[in-house]
Amino acid sequence: MKFNIYHSLLVEEKPSKVFNAISLPKHLDNWWTLKSSGEPKFGVEYNLNFTDKYDWYCKVSKIEPNKSIHFKMTKSDADWNPTTFGFDLKETENGTLVEFSHVNWVNQNHHFKHSSFCWALLLNGLKNYLEKGTIVPFEERN
Template structure:
Protein backbone atom coordinates (compact mmCIF):
# COMPACT_ATOMS: atom_id res chain seq x y z
CA UNK A 1 0.00 0.00 0.00
CA UNK A 2 1.16 3.52 -0.73
CA UNK A 3 -0.11 6.94 0.26
CA UNK A 4 -0.67 10.01 -1.90
CA UNK A 5 -0.91 13.78 -1.56
CA UNK A 6 -3.17 15.77 -3.90
CA UNK A 7 -3.80 19.52 -4.05
CA UNK A 8 -5.73 21.48 -6.70
CA UNK A 9 -5.59 25.25 -7.05
CA UNK A 10 -6.25 27.91 -9.67
CA UNK A 11 -3.49 30.35 -10.54
CA UNK A 12 -4.54 33.41 -12.56
CA UNK A 13 -1.82 33.15 -15.21
CA UNK A 14 -1.35 31.07 -18.37
CA UNK A 15 -0.35 27.39 -18.27
CA UNK A 16 2.93 28.39 -19.96
CA UNK A 17 3.84 30.66 -17.02
CA UNK A 18 2.93 27.99 -14.46
CA UNK A 19 4.93 25.38 -16.39
CA UNK A 20 8.00 27.64 -16.38
CA UNK A 21 7.61 28.24 -12.63
CA UNK A 22 7.47 24.52 -11.81
CA UNK A 23 10.15 23.38 -14.26
CA UNK A 24 12.86 26.03 -14.57
CA UNK A 25 15.46 26.40 -11.78
CA UNK A 26 15.43 30.20 -11.90
CA UNK A 27 11.74 30.05 -10.92
CA UNK A 28 11.88 27.03 -8.56
CA UNK A 29 14.39 28.94 -6.43
CA UNK A 30 11.87 31.77 -5.99
CA UNK A 31 9.15 29.68 -4.36
CA UNK A 32 10.57 26.27 -3.34
CA UNK A 33 14.27 25.38 -3.41
CA UNK A 34 17.31 27.24 -2.10
CA UNK A 35 19.08 26.43 -5.36
CA UNK A 36 18.25 23.97 -8.08
CA UNK A 37 19.41 22.83 -11.48
CA UNK A 38 17.93 20.80 -14.30
CA UNK A 39 16.20 21.05 -17.65
CA UNK A 40 12.58 20.20 -18.44
CA UNK A 41 13.33 17.22 -20.70
CA UNK A 42 12.28 13.59 -20.28
CA UNK A 43 14.89 11.73 -18.23
CA UNK A 44 16.77 14.90 -17.27
CA UNK A 45 18.27 15.01 -13.77
CA UNK A 46 17.39 17.81 -11.36
CA UNK A 47 19.25 18.80 -8.22
CA UNK A 48 16.91 20.16 -5.53
CA UNK A 49 19.04 21.76 -2.85
CA UNK A 50 17.41 22.99 0.33
CA UNK A 51 20.46 22.81 2.65
CA UNK A 52 23.65 20.78 2.79
CA UNK A 53 21.66 18.15 4.69
CA UNK A 54 18.81 18.16 2.17
CA UNK A 55 20.59 18.09 -1.20
CA UNK A 56 18.27 15.87 -3.22
CA UNK A 57 18.01 14.58 -6.80
CA UNK A 58 15.19 13.55 -9.08
CA UNK A 59 14.59 12.98 -12.77
CA UNK A 60 11.84 14.05 -15.14
CA UNK A 61 9.65 10.95 -15.44
CA UNK A 62 6.89 12.45 -17.61
CA UNK A 63 6.57 15.72 -19.48
CA UNK A 64 4.23 17.46 -21.87
CA UNK A 65 5.42 21.06 -22.35
CA UNK A 66 3.11 23.69 -20.87
CA UNK A 67 0.74 20.94 -19.71
CA UNK A 68 2.41 18.45 -17.35
CA UNK A 69 5.68 17.61 -15.61
CA UNK A 70 6.41 14.85 -13.10
CA UNK A 71 9.59 14.10 -11.18
CA UNK A 72 10.71 10.74 -9.75
CA UNK A 73 12.92 11.10 -6.70
CA UNK A 74 16.28 9.35 -7.13
CA UNK A 75 18.31 10.51 -4.11
CA UNK A 76 16.62 11.87 -1.00
CA UNK A 77 15.51 10.57 2.37
CA UNK A 78 13.85 7.20 2.97
CA UNK A 79 10.32 8.63 2.85
CA UNK A 80 10.71 10.65 -0.36
CA UNK A 81 12.92 8.23 -2.31
CA UNK A 82 10.06 6.05 -3.58
CA UNK A 83 7.88 9.02 -4.50
CA UNK A 84 6.99 10.93 -7.64
CA UNK A 85 5.59 14.46 -7.60
CA UNK A 86 4.13 16.44 -10.43
CA UNK A 87 1.99 19.17 -11.86
CA UNK A 88 -0.81 18.74 -14.40
CA UNK A 89 -2.08 22.01 -15.85
CA UNK A 90 -5.45 22.81 -17.42
CA UNK A 91 -6.33 26.21 -18.82
CA UNK A 92 -9.71 27.51 -17.68
CA UNK A 93 -11.64 30.77 -17.65
CA UNK A 94 -9.83 31.90 -14.48
CA UNK A 95 -6.28 31.04 -15.54
CA UNK A 96 -4.74 27.63 -14.90
CA UNK A 97 -6.05 24.76 -12.80
CA UNK A 98 -2.98 23.19 -11.20
CA UNK A 99 -3.45 19.56 -10.21
CA UNK A 100 -0.56 18.71 -7.93
CA UNK A 101 0.26 15.16 -6.84
CA UNK A 102 2.97 13.57 -4.70
CA UNK A 103 2.42 9.83 -4.86
CA UNK A 104 3.79 6.47 -3.65
CA UNK A 105 4.67 7.40 -0.09
CA UNK A 106 5.59 4.20 1.76
CA UNK A 107 4.00 5.21 5.07
CA UNK A 108 1.29 7.50 6.36
CA UNK A 109 3.62 8.86 9.03
CA UNK A 110 4.39 12.29 10.47
CA UNK A 111 6.68 13.16 7.53
CA UNK A 112 3.91 12.34 5.01
CA UNK A 113 1.40 14.53 6.87
CA UNK A 114 3.92 17.33 7.40
CA UNK A 115 4.91 17.23 3.71
CA UNK A 116 1.25 17.52 2.68
CA UNK A 117 0.91 20.66 4.81
CA UNK A 118 4.21 22.06 3.47
CA UNK A 119 3.13 21.44 -0.13
CA UNK A 120 -0.10 23.36 0.51
CA UNK A 121 1.90 26.29 1.87
CA UNK A 122 4.45 26.11 -0.96
CA UNK A 123 1.73 25.94 -3.62
CA UNK A 124 0.18 29.04 -2.10
CA UNK A 125 3.64 30.62 -2.38
CA UNK A 126 3.76 29.56 -6.05
CA UNK A 127 0.36 31.21 -6.59
CA UNK A 128 1.50 34.45 -4.92
CA UNK A 129 4.76 34.37 -6.85
CA UNK A 130 3.00 34.07 -10.21
CA UNK A 131 0.02 36.33 -9.53
CA UNK A 132 1.70 39.05 -7.42
CA UNK A 133 5.46 38.66 -7.92
CA UNK A 134 5.97 37.79 -4.23
CA UNK A 135 9.25 36.00 -3.47
CA UNK A 136 9.50 34.77 0.11
CA UNK A 137 13.16 34.45 1.18
CA UNK A 138 14.14 30.80 1.46
CA UNK A 139 14.83 30.94 5.20
CA UNK A 140 11.23 32.15 5.77
CA UNK A 141 9.57 29.34 3.78
CA UNK A 142 8.13 26.52 5.88
Protein backbone atom coordinates in the same frame (compact mmCIF):
# COMPACT_ATOMS: atom_id res chain seq x y z
CA MET B 1 -0.59 0.03 0.37
CA LYS B 2 0.73 3.33 -0.96
CA PHE B 3 -0.28 6.81 0.21
CA ASN B 4 -0.71 9.93 -1.90
CA ILE B 5 -0.92 13.70 -1.50
CA TYR B 6 -3.19 15.73 -3.78
CA HIS B 7 -3.78 19.48 -3.97
CA SER B 8 -5.59 21.63 -6.55
CA LEU B 9 -5.44 25.38 -6.96
CA LEU B 10 -6.37 28.00 -9.50
CA VAL B 11 -3.60 30.34 -10.59
CA GLU B 12 -4.66 33.45 -12.48
CA GLU B 13 -1.95 33.10 -15.09
CA LYS B 14 -1.41 31.34 -18.44
CA PRO B 15 -0.34 27.66 -18.40
CA SER B 16 2.99 28.55 -20.07
CA LYS B 17 3.92 30.88 -17.19
CA VAL B 18 2.86 28.32 -14.59
CA PHE B 19 4.84 25.62 -16.42
CA ASN B 20 7.96 27.79 -16.38
CA ALA B 21 7.54 28.45 -12.65
CA ILE B 22 7.35 24.72 -11.84
CA SER B 23 10.05 23.54 -14.25
CA LEU B 24 12.80 26.17 -14.55
CA PRO B 25 15.37 26.44 -11.76
CA LYS B 26 15.43 30.25 -11.87
CA HIS B 27 11.74 30.17 -10.88
CA LEU B 28 11.84 27.14 -8.54
CA ASP B 29 14.37 29.02 -6.42
CA ASN B 30 11.88 31.87 -5.96
CA TRP B 31 9.15 29.78 -4.33
CA TRP B 32 10.55 26.36 -3.34
CA THR B 33 14.26 25.47 -3.40
CA LEU B 34 17.29 27.34 -2.11
CA LYS B 35 19.06 26.52 -5.38
CA SER B 36 18.23 24.04 -8.10
CA SER B 37 19.39 22.87 -11.48
CA GLY B 38 17.86 20.86 -14.28
CA GLU B 39 16.08 21.20 -17.58
CA PRO B 40 12.46 20.36 -18.40
CA LYS B 41 13.21 17.39 -20.69
CA PHE B 42 12.31 13.74 -20.20
CA GLY B 43 14.93 11.81 -18.21
CA VAL B 44 16.91 14.90 -17.20
CA GLU B 45 18.17 14.98 -13.61
CA TYR B 46 17.29 17.91 -11.35
CA ASN B 47 19.19 18.87 -8.23
CA LEU B 48 16.86 20.24 -5.54
CA ASN B 49 19.02 21.84 -2.89
CA PHE B 50 17.44 23.08 0.33
CA THR B 51 20.50 22.86 2.62
CA ASP B 52 23.71 20.82 2.70
CA LYS B 53 21.75 18.13 4.58
CA TYR B 54 18.83 18.24 2.13
CA ASP B 55 20.56 18.13 -1.25
CA TRP B 56 18.22 15.93 -3.25
CA TYR B 57 17.92 14.65 -6.81
CA CYS B 58 15.09 13.59 -9.09
CA LYS B 59 14.50 12.90 -12.78
CA VAL B 60 11.79 14.13 -15.11
CA SER B 61 9.55 11.07 -15.47
CA LYS B 62 6.72 12.66 -17.47
CA ILE B 63 6.56 15.89 -19.43
CA GLU B 64 4.22 17.62 -21.82
CA PRO B 65 5.30 21.26 -22.20
CA ASN B 66 2.84 23.75 -20.71
CA LYS B 67 0.59 20.87 -19.57
CA SER B 68 2.41 18.48 -17.26
CA ILE B 69 5.68 17.71 -15.51
CA HIS B 70 6.40 14.93 -13.00
CA PHE B 71 9.59 14.10 -11.12
CA LYS B 72 10.70 10.72 -9.75
CA MET B 73 12.90 11.09 -6.69
CA THR B 74 16.31 9.39 -7.07
CA LYS B 75 18.33 10.62 -4.08
CA SER B 76 16.60 12.00 -1.02
CA ASP B 77 15.55 10.62 2.34
CA ALA B 78 13.94 7.23 2.94
CA ASP B 79 10.38 8.60 2.92
CA TRP B 80 10.70 10.66 -0.28
CA ASN B 81 12.90 8.26 -2.30
CA PRO B 82 10.11 5.95 -3.56
CA THR B 83 7.88 8.90 -4.47
CA THR B 84 7.01 10.88 -7.57
CA PHE B 85 5.59 14.39 -7.51
CA GLY B 86 4.10 16.35 -10.35
CA PHE B 87 1.96 19.09 -11.73
CA ASP B 88 -0.83 18.76 -14.28
CA LEU B 89 -2.08 22.04 -15.76
CA LYS B 90 -5.47 22.75 -17.29
CA GLU B 91 -6.26 26.07 -18.90
CA THR B 92 -9.48 27.62 -17.58
CA GLU B 93 -11.46 30.76 -18.24
CA ASN B 94 -9.74 32.43 -15.27
CA GLY B 95 -6.20 31.08 -15.61
CA THR B 96 -4.71 27.66 -14.92
CA LEU B 97 -5.97 24.85 -12.73
CA VAL B 98 -2.91 23.27 -11.11
CA GLU B 99 -3.47 19.67 -10.05
CA PHE B 100 -0.56 18.64 -7.85
CA SER B 101 0.24 15.09 -6.77
CA HIS B 102 2.95 13.49 -4.65
CA VAL B 103 2.41 9.74 -4.86
CA ASN B 104 3.76 6.36 -3.74
CA TRP B 105 4.55 7.16 -0.11
CA VAL B 106 5.22 3.90 1.73
CA ASN B 107 4.08 5.19 5.14
CA GLN B 108 1.38 7.57 6.24
CA ASN B 109 3.69 8.80 8.99
CA HIS B 110 4.49 12.21 10.47
CA HIS B 111 6.76 13.07 7.52
CA PHE B 112 3.97 12.28 5.03
CA LYS B 113 1.52 14.51 6.91
CA HIS B 114 4.07 17.29 7.38
CA SER B 115 4.99 17.16 3.67
CA SER B 116 1.32 17.46 2.69
CA PHE B 117 0.99 20.55 4.88
CA CYS B 118 4.23 22.04 3.52
CA TRP B 119 3.13 21.42 -0.09
CA ALA B 120 -0.08 23.35 0.60
CA LEU B 121 1.95 26.28 1.91
CA LEU B 122 4.46 26.10 -0.94
CA LEU B 123 1.73 25.91 -3.58
CA ASN B 124 0.17 29.02 -2.07
CA GLY B 125 3.63 30.59 -2.40
CA LEU B 126 3.71 29.52 -6.06
CA LYS B 127 0.31 31.17 -6.59
CA ASN B 128 1.45 34.42 -4.92
CA TYR B 129 4.72 34.34 -6.89
CA LEU B 130 2.87 34.07 -10.21
CA GLU B 131 -0.03 36.39 -9.47
CA LYS B 132 1.66 39.06 -7.34
CA GLY B 133 5.39 38.63 -7.96
CA THR B 134 5.90 37.75 -4.28
CA ILE B 135 9.20 36.08 -3.46
CA VAL B 136 9.41 34.79 0.11
CA PRO B 137 13.07 34.52 1.24
CA PHE B 138 14.10 30.87 1.48
CA GLU B 139 14.72 31.11 5.23
CA GLU B 140 11.06 32.14 5.74
CA ARG B 141 9.53 29.28 3.73
CA ASN B 142 8.19 26.31 5.68
